[in-house]
Amino acid sequence: MSDITVFVARRILTMDPGRPTASAIAVRDGRILSVGTIESMQPWLRRYSHTIDETFADLVLLPGFIDPHTHLAQSGTYMFLNYLGPIPSPAPDRINPALPTRDAVMARLHELHAEIRPASEPLLAWGFDPGMQGGHLHRDELDLISRERPVAILSYAPHFVYANSAMLKLLGADESLRMHGVGRDADGRLNGRFIEMEALNYALAPLRGHFVGKDKQALGLRRMAQVAQHAGVTTTADMLFGARNFESEWRLQNSVVSDPAFPLRMVLVPYEGAIRKRFAEDAAACVADLEARATDKLRFHGVKFFSDGSYPAMSLRVRPPGYLDGGNGLRGDIPWDQLAERMLPFWKAGVQIHAHANGDEAIDAVLNALAKLQSIHPRFDHRLTIEHYCISTPDQARRLKALGGLASVNCYFVHFRSLIHSEQAFGPDRAEATARLGLLERKGVTFALHSDFSLVVAPLDPLLSVWIAVNRLAADGVTVQAPGERIGVERALRAVTIDAAYVLGMEREIGSLEVGKFADFSVLSDDPTAVDRSAIRDLRVWGTVLGGHPLPGV
Numbered sequence: 001m002s003d004i005t006v007f008v009a010r011r012i013l014t015m016d017p018g019r020p021t022a023s024a025i026a027v028r029d030g031r032i033l034s035v036g037t038i039e040s041m042q043p044w045l046r047r048y049s050h051t052i053d054e055t056f057a058d059l060v061l062l063p064g065f066i067d068p069h070t071h072l073a074q075s076g077t078y079m080f081l082n083y084l085g086p087i088p089s090p091a092p093d094r095i096n097p098a099l100p101t102r103d104a105v106m107a108r109l110h111e112l113h114a115e116i117r118p119a120s121e122p123l124l125a126w127g128f129d130p131g132m133q134g135g136h137l138h139r140d141e142l143d144l145i146s147r148e149r150p151v152a153i154l155s156y157a158p159h160f161v162y163a164n165s166a167m168l169k170l171l172g173a174d175e176s177l178r179m180h181g182v183g184r185d186a187d188g189r190l191n192g193r194f195i196e197m198e199a200l201n202y203a204l205a206p207l208r209g210h211f212v213g214k215d216k217q218a219l220g221l222r223r224m225a226q227v228a229q230h231a232g233v234t235t236t237a238d239m240l241f242g243a244r245n246f247e248s249e250w251r252l253q254n255s256v257v258s259d260p261a262f263p264l265r266m267v268l269v270p271y272e273g274a275i276r277k278r279f280a281e282d283a284a285a286c287v288a289d290l291e292a293r294a295t296d297k298l299r300f301h302g303v304k305f306f307s308d309g310s311y312p313a314m315s316l317r318v319r320p321p322g323y324l325d326g327g328n329g330l331r332g333d334i335p336w337d338q339l340a341e342r343m344l345p346f347w348k349a350g351v352q353i354h355a356h357a358n359g360d361e362a363i364d365a366v367l368n369a370l371a372k373l374q375s376i377h378p379r380f381d382h383r384l385t386i387e388h389y390c391i392s393t394p395d396q397a398r399r400l401k402a403l404g405g406l407a408s409v410n411c412y413f414v415h416f417r418s419l420i421h422s423e424q425a426f427g428p429d430r431a432e433a434t435a436r437l438g439l440l441e442r443k444g445v446t447f448a449l450h451s452d453f454s455l456v457v458a459p460l461d462p463l464l465s466v467w468i469a470v471n472r473l474a475a476d477g478v479t480v481q482a483p484g485e486r487i488g489v490e491r492a493l494r495a496v497t498i499d500a501a502y503v504l505g506m507e508r509e510i511g512s513l514e515v516g517k518f519a520d521f522s523v524l525s526d527d528p529t530a531v532d533r534s535a536i537r538d539l540r541v542w543g544t545v546l547g548g549h550p551l552p553g554v
């Protein structure tokens with residue numbers, strides 16, 4: 001047994017409702033030995049040698065924040081591509097500046113076209129956001145950059161690839177192409193848009209060599225983990241593991257995350273399409289086996305399904321009356337009437353299902369699948385989680401509760417996107433009611449908050465998401481969006497700590513400060529439950545503690 005370190009702090013919020021606050025926390029071998037006061041833990045301290053650490057004497061400790069849905073490895077790869085996004089974004093050694101308008105995007109593309117040699121080399125860029133940069137791109141517009149050089153642009157939320165005519169030629173794509181997610185003009189002509197996973201993979205296939213190799217992938221993953229750690233995060237889940245290559249992604253994660261210097265615990269949630277390809281009929285049993293391979297820092301958990309598109313890229317599915325322009329988004333690759341059948345082997349094997357559903361029509365599809373699973377093979381505590389839950393209705397919160405499901409919600413859009421999408425795609429009613437957390441709270445549904453970083457044009461910052469959840473202030477700084485959907489500070493903090501742990505099936509190990517759990521803390525300048533709720537976003541994150549080791553943020 002090693003020595004005990006006792007951290008004293010100005011205040012400790014435990015997120016254990018029976019023992020909510022403390023002033024000292026004792027740690028041994030990376031785990032919590034006791035939480036309370038120096039006096040209360042004397043039965044331990046009298047028996048064993050210990051040191052008192054006063055590093056946090058003026059600071060506030062919370063359980064380490066958990067972001068239960070990110071894409072750090074994937075975004076670490078995108079970081080090396082030419083950047084077109086409308087917000088600043090991390091690059092390997094700096095921050096990429098924002099391109100705020102469509103004109104700025106076109107100017108940057110002309111610059112890249114002039115720079116990149118030879119002229120036959122494809123031009124690949126990432127980060128275009130149709131919501132903030134003037135609507136979806138069209139092949140004719142990209143032909144203005146070049147008619148000879150293939151140009152392919154990946155949207156910031158990577159649900160679209162926009163291709164020029166030379167790129168379509170490189171793909172061998174013409175009007176006879178039959179594939180889910182291939183965009184066409186009203187007259188049937190290909191418009192250069194490839195939407196959602198199957199079409200995206202098709203459009204990017206000839207460009208695989210333009211993505212970085214494994215050394216830079218490791219660098220990208222470390223850089224993104226640093227962003228998370230600076231925001232107070234100690235655990236995150238990669239919610240689309242294996243989508244490109246199961247084995248190479250595993251080698252990357254295993255080598256990078258197991259490095260003692262890597263500042264996060266990482267949970268890998270395999271993409272169903274990938275493990276079906278990898279393990280065929282045995283997929284469900286293999287996922288259960290993978291889950292047994294856990295180490296303290298890296299583990300597999302559950303399985304990920306898709307049912308529709310993106311909120312910021314405007315490809316999610318809504319109920320009638322559809323989008324403002326009379327259109328609608330796109331379902332995922334699995335037809336909705338086959339969702340339950342594809343989920344069933346995992347459901348029967350006891351594997352937790354995470355189902356991406358952004359719009360209310362897609363949420364209906366997942367709820368219908370869940371109802372079918374419950375009728376075929378009833379389960380308690382299955383924790384099927386609807387990922388994102390961005391545009392929902394009151395009846396759906398009630399049904400989610402009745403069927404025993406959970407929600408992992410992206411509430412950043414309430415602040416950053418609700419005014420944009422009042423005017424574009426979803427219209428005022430749905431934009432205002434984005435991320436209905438108040439309803440989930442009143443219906444008794446357990447929910448987490450996540451960032452989806454860095455694939456949705458929003459930052460990774462759990463404290464900021466707490467601020468948004470309790471204030472629901474739009475980007476104009478004045479409009480309160482759907483005030484009845486605001487939640488209290490304590491509940492919002494649960495959604496980035498203990499309830500996020502529950503959504504990942506890790507509530508016995510992380511998410512609150514209790515004896516026996518990992519000694520993972522977020523270290524803040526002040527107590528978010530004691531400051532004015534409008535000031536929560538201004539608290540400073542000192543850094544984190546992972547397994548008892550302090551990791552200063554800057």
Ligand SMILES: [Zn+2]
Pocket residue numbers: 069070071239240452455
């Ligand atoms: Zn995601």
